[in-house]
Amino acid sequence: MTAFHSLSGVRTVIGVDAGTAGLREADHLIHHLVDVLGLPSGTAACTHLIRGTDRRSTVVSLALPDAATADAAWKRLVALLAGPDRATAGAVLGEREHGPAGAVACAAQAAAEHERRQGGRAVVFPGVERLTSTVTVGEVLTHTAIDRIVVLGAPPDAAGPDGDAQVVTRDHVRPEWHDGQLVLTLQPAAGGMLAPFEVPNPTPCCADHS
Numbered sequence: 692m693t694a695f696h697s698l699s700g701v702r703t704v705i706g707v708d709a710g711t712a713g714l715r716e717a718d719h720l721i722h723h724l725v726d727v728l729g730l731p732s733g734t735a736a737c738t739h740l741i742r743g744t745d746r747r748s749t750v751v752s753l754a755l756p757d758a759a760t761a762d763a764a765w766k767r768l769v770a771l772l773a774g775p776d777r778a779t780a781g782a783v784l785g786e787r788e789h790g791p792a793g794a795v796a797c798a799a800q801a802a803a804e805h806e807r808r809q810g811g812r813a814v815v816f817p818g819v820e821r822l823t824s825t826v827t828v829g830e831v832l833t834h835t836a837i838d839r840i841v842v843l844g845a846p847p848d849a850a851g852p853d854g855d856a857q858v859v860t861r862d863h864v865r866p867e868w869h870d871g872q873l874v875l876t877l878q879p880a881a882g883g884m885l886a887p888f889e890v891p892n893p894t895p896c897c898a899d900h901s
Contacts, residue, residue: 703761705753705768706802708794709780714738714812717749721814724753728767731760735836737811737868739801750797752805808871816873822864825884829854831875838872842879843888852877857884863891 707724711717717738725734733756741750755761765784772780772789781794783802788795804810813819818835828851831837840851859880864887866875880886 703755703758703784704802704806705755705761705765706750706783706798706800706805707753707768707780708741708748708750708782708790708797708801709772709777710794711749711751713749717751718814721751721753724751724768725815727771728753728764730764731756733817734815735805735813735817736815737801737805737813739804739811741797741800748797750801752801752811754805805868808868808873811868813866813868813873816866819864822860823862825857825859827854828852828856828858828885831858836873837866837875839874840877841874842877842885844878852885859884859886861886861891863887863889865889 707720709720711720721736721738724730725736730736730753735754737752737754739750739752741748753764755764761784765782765787768782769789771777772782779791779794781788781790781792781796781798783789783795783799788799790798801811813836816836818837821834822831828840831840832854842849842852858877864875866873868874876888877885878888
């Protein structure tokens with residue numbers, strides 16, 4: 692992975708609970724926020740399914756490259772959420788909070804998961820724009836923030852797929868944070884190729900943001 696695509700080091704994470712009910716809506720929200728907040732190419736944005744609360748929703752987190760960028764994004768976000776149609780939305784950035792307590796708590800949980808790299812399904816991440824059509828495993832690991840690739844059904848201690856293996860991305864790649872690594876799960880596809888385990892059907896709207 693190149694230095695440009697590294698997610699190492701201290702990052703600043705904003706959590707946002709806008710009441711999105713599922714992955715399609717949450718993916719759309721992420722792309723909308725990236726656009727309207729003018730977030731830079733180094734942003735990593737994830738979805739988080741929050742359970743065990745009265746407010747069950749799919750919350751999003753935005754990891755920004757530095758404190759100055761996060762501060763500017765926070766100010767624009769709060770202004771965006773100040774509208775009457777967003778009265779139930781909540782957001783957090785460190786000790787800063789906006790919105791009702793329930794939404795703030797969910798947003799804080801998502802931000803903490805992302806910050807610890809222990810949870811979160813990445814929709815936007817460094818290098819994602821290169822994951823279109825068909826690419827090799829080696830290209831995925833070299834040119835994006837994805838740290839590791841696993842193949843569904845392979846033994847837990849198995850080595851990852853060969854670097855020359857072909858990956859049919861279907862323009863829909865959603866790695867997840869596990870134990871500090873951004874992990875992409877693939878499954879066998881036609882013609883001896885591999886494809887992401889998550890199919891694009893749940894979130895077709897995101898093709899509009901490519």
